[in-house]
Amino acid sequence: MLRSGSMMAMSFAAGITTALAASRLRRRRRHVPPPVRQGVHITDEPALAPSVRDSSRAHRRAEAVVRTGAPPPTDHERVRTAFTLAPLTHLEIGVDPNGEPVEVDVPGLVLALSGPGSDDVARALALAVLNESDPARARLILPAPEAERLLGPSATTVRLPGLKIADNAEVVGQFLEHHRRIRAALAVRQGLDGVAALRAADPGEAVPTLVAFGGPDADVPRLRRVVDDAARFAVAAVLLSESNVGTACTVDADGTVTSATGPLAERLRQARLFQVTADDAPEFLRVLAVAHAALSDETGDVDRHDDASDTTTDPSDLAGHGTAPDHVADLPEDGDMLVASGGPENSDALGNSGELNESPEQQPPIRLRVLGRPSVRADDDIALSSRNKAFELLVYLALHPGATRGDVCAALWPDHEPGDRFHSALRHLRDPLREATDRDSRFVFADGDRYQIDREVISVDVWDFERALAAVRAARDDSVRLTALEAAADLCGGEPAEGATWEWLDEDRYPLVRAQCDVLAQLAELTESDDPERALHALEKARSLDPDIEDLYRRIMRVQVFLGRADAAMRTLRLLRARLNEIGLEPERETLELVRRIRGAAGEGTTIPRRRLV
Numbered sequence: 001m002l003r004s005g006s007m008m009a010m011s012f013a014a015g016i017t018t019a020l021a022a023s024r025l026r027r028r029r030r031h032v033p034p035p036v037r038q039g040v041h042i043t044d045e046p047a048l049a050p051s052v053r054d055s056s057r058a059h060r061r062a063e064a065v066v067r068t069g070a071p072p073p074t075d076h077e078r079v080r081t082a083f084t085l086a087p088l089t090h091l092e093i094g095v096d097p098n099g100e101p102v103e104v105d106v107p108g109l110v111l112a113l114s115g116p117g118s119d120d121v122a123r124a125l126a127l128a129v130l131n132e133s134d135p136a137r138a139r140l141i142l143p144a145p146e147a148e149r150l151l152g153p154s155a156t157t158v159r160l161p162g163l164k165i166a167d168n169a170e171v172v173g174q175f176l177e178h179h180r181r182i183r184a185a186l187a188v189r190q191g192l193d194g195v196a197a198l199r200a201a202d203p204g205e206a207v208p209t210l211v212a213f214g215g216p217d218a219d220v221p222r223l224r225r226v227v228d229d230a231a232r233f234a235v236a237a238v239l240l241s242e243s244n245v246g247t248a249c250t251v252d253a254d255g256t257v258t259s260a261t262g263p264l265a266e267r268l269r270q271a272r273l274f275q276v277t278a279d280d281a282p283e284f285l286r287v288l289a290v291a292h293a294a295l296s297d298e299t300g301d302v303d304r305h306d307d308a309s310d311t312t313t314d315p316s317d318l319a320g321h322g323t324a325p326d327h328v329a330d331l332p333e334d335g336d337m338l339v340a341s342g343g344p345e346n347s348d349a350l351g352n353s354g355e356l357n358e359s360p361e362q363q364p365p366i367r368l369r370v371l372g373r374p375s376v377r378a379d380d381d382i383a384l385s386s387r388n389k390a391f392e393l394l395v396y397l398a399l400h401p402g403a404t405r406g407d408v409c410a411a412l413w414p415d416h417e418p419g420d421r422f423h424s425a426l427r428h429l430r431d432p433l434r435e436a437t438d439r440d441s442r443f444v445f446a447d448g449d450r451y452q453i454d455r456e457v458i459s460v461d462v463w464d465f466e467r468a469l470a471a472v473r474a475a476r477d478d479s480v481r482l483t484a485l486e487a488a489a490d491l492c493g494g495e496p497a498e499g500a501t502w503e504w505l506d507e508d509r510y511p512l513v514r515a516q517c518d519v520l521a522q523l524a525e526l527t528e529s530d531d532p533e534r535a536l537h538a539l540e541k542a543r544s545l546d547p548d549i550e551d552l553y554r555r556i557m558r559v560q561v562f563l564g565r566a567d568a569a570m571r572t573l574r575l576l577r578a579r580l581n582e583i584g585l586e587p588e589r590e591t592l593e594l595v596r597r598i599r600g601a602a603g604e605g606t607t608i609p610r611r612r613l614v
Contacts (some may be wrong), residue, residue, distance in 0.1 A: 002058075004051045005230045006276045007255065008124055009101070013059035015131035016284065018027065018082045019291035020056055020077035024510065025583070026294030027549045028075075032513060033521035034038035036481060039473030040488070040518040042511050043468065057503060064501060071499055076548060080582045087199060087234070089136035090211040091128055094255065094273035095382070102271050106138075106209050106262065107195070108231025110246025112239040115258070117251035120275035123150045125238055125601065127276055127284050129211045133162020134204035143214040145239065150213075152282030158289045160374035168215050176212050176235060183207065183233045194232035207235045216241040249273075249554070364459040365437045370398055371461050371512065372493030374500065376433075383436035389421070392502055393445070397497070398460045399508050402450040406545040411504035424467070426464070433457075462512070465491040469515065478526060485523045489538065492516040494545060517542040517549060524555065532559050547579060554594050561598055568597055 001007045014223075036038070048056075060072060073081070091109075094102045098475070106129075113121055129140045141164045142367060147155040156165050166172045183195055192198055194209050214237065230236060242248060247262035260268045276284065289465035305423045366383060369375045374395060376384035384391050389412065396411055403411075412425070426444060432444050441457045453460070468488035475481035496512045497505055520542035524535035536559045543552045553576045557569040573595055575585055 002051050002054045002280070003252075004277055004280050006051055006055075006120075006124075006280045007057065007272075008276065009128065010059060011092055012124075012128050012131050012274075013055040014063075015082075016287060017056045017059045017063075018054060019076050019131075020052070020285045020293040021078040022291035023287065025075050025079060025548055026290070028510070028514070029544060029550050029585075029588075031517075031549050033518040033549075034480075036472075036485075036522040036525045040469045040515050040522065041473075042515045044471070044511055045507060046571075049280075051277075051280040052283050052287055055284075060503070065100065071501060076579070076583065077093075083543065083584060085134070085136045085206075087136070087207065088129065088132045088211075091125070092133075092274075093128070093130060094268075094269075094271045096271050102267060102273075104213065104267075106236050107232070107234040109211075109236040110230060110239075110262075111237070111264075112241060112243035112246060112248040113251055114240075114242045114248070115250040116253040117255050117273075118240060119150060119257055119276060120277060121251050121273045121279045122146075122240055123276040123278070124274040126150055126213060127281065127288075128274070130160060130163060130285070130288055133160060134162050134208070136208055138162055138209045138211060140174050140211050140213070141166060143167070143172055143215060144214055146215045150483045151285050152278075152279060154282060155285060158285060160285075160289055160292055172212050172214060175364070176210060176237075178319055179210055180233050180235065184229075194229075195234040196232075207234065210237070211236045213237075214239045214241075259354075283513045284362065299465060364455070364457050365439065366433060366443070366458040368394060368398055368453075368458055368460045369493065370395055370496050371465065371491060371516070372495070374497045374543050378436035380434070381436065382433050384429065388428060389425045391426045392500075393422075394429055394458075395497055395502075396504065397444060397451060397453050398462055401452055402447070404449050405451065408451065412502075414503065461491050461493065462496070465512075465515075472519075472522070482523075482526050483518060485526065488519040489523050491521060492541065492545070513546055517546050517552065520545075521552065521555065524559070528559060528562070532563055535559050536563070550576065550591060554591055557584075557594060557598065561601070566598060566601075 043398045063072065083259055088106050090103050091106050092101045096102055111125075126142065128139060129138055132138050133140060141148070142155070143166050144156050145168075146509065147165050155163075164175070166175060181302045183198070187194055188197055190198070190201060192201060193589065198205060198207055212235070237246065240243065247260060247264040249257045249266065249268055250259045251273060252258050255273045256287075257268045257271050257273060347533060367377050369377070374386055374391070375382065376386075376391065376394065384394070392412055393408065396408060400407065400411075403420055405418075409422055413421050430441075430443050435439060437457070441454060443454055443457055444451055445454055446452075455463075465488055467492065468484055471484035472481055472488065475484055494513075494516075496509050520538040524538040524542075527538070528535040536556065539552060539556045539559065543549070543556065546552070553572055557572050560566070560569040573587075573591075576591065
């Protein structure tokens, strides 16, 4: 049960997790690192609707129990393993009074829903079908009035391969009758009995399950003719009215079936059917639509309004990532200045070498590494185990300086009353750090109701990285810019808190990965003319951080060709094709055009002109 009141199957929540992964892949694949003069900004991922976020989190928590500490799948792995062409045959639609799942056969399912909870149940059923929809798997057919009532106004304009919106109930009936005749003719022509036999005889033939919804004006006589052979021809129907066709259920406001008649009455009576609220349904629909666009190479809008999951922000509107210390966000951007580190009371100049100009006596005794495999060290010795909550608390405050106690508790203990957990974690943080440093410091202190890491005793690589990015943005000539980029590149250690499975970290991870890729791409841009090998190394490192940014492959190929390595450029293309093929995609037009030019230049014995890597 979500906080919004929606309740759905874990399989639906898993589909939402996969859809979100596909949406993120779309943004990552289409990301183009900005030109060096624009600098690098750490920009947050688009915010998720609470119901979408909560359903995905519920799935990932359940998944973590099964995986017993193993890292969660990457977005690429989720999308690759979720792909299937198996037709929709079963749906989990609720739980019985004992809490056991209620699963029904979809072909042949005919439900007539009435009562105060009928619309919410119908929404859950429609979205469950759409979650499985594909031209080869399942198609959902709704009259326009019911589509808008159940799924929101965008239902009639959204692009989903398994969704058909009919003008009215009569058209729905005609559609079902038409497809029943086609399927019957196919079966007769091949001497087979129904869709199941057709699918078995030719698995490559797409015969999706058809699920139709009808409102009070449903054409019941026509529908009755169709549903008489519904199971045989892989058809299902859901009616939002009282009816003597199929199984009729009266549904209470909480989804409980208070009365039922018909074939499934015994199984459904007193069951609690899954529900989706009117507010949540459009959000789930949008996630599924954006995921479809991501997996079909569509470049246009997923509907007639903007793709909210693929935002573009004007760099001039950005002051840095939400995790940046305040003094970084407020830095001026004029003049060839290099930025102070630490804080207003602890500023360490970033010198021309790209190194922090601190003497050993000035260096904080504790170093927290967040980028890559996380660690807390004092004089190169491990000072705090990464397996306890105190370590997680320190990383959280490094990425969210100034967080309140409530913020911390909601992130680290989302399903528990915090009690004294927060102060217990603080004690378990301070005691080993005091022992490691022989200092009676607090290490973390309260500033009003907000908690901060003491910068005089703890340094953090992410903060140094953010300061280097600010220096890149502030620079006004390439030599200063290069120095700052080199300092930032030295800090590109990989995915934040690599290996950690903390739920709250999901929203912080990719913005920092993307920023590291941008830094390395800009370093390559500045060094490609004088030191193309160095540029190539930087780009290869960026690709290792995020192998789904297609523009990085193009940049690598250009440098390889410039170095006279056309064969290597073709191997880079094969790597890209193989990765895209795993999720059913092809390279972008820009990539194919670059390949055409490379092959043309190779045939003419020429090289592609040296150019800025964009």
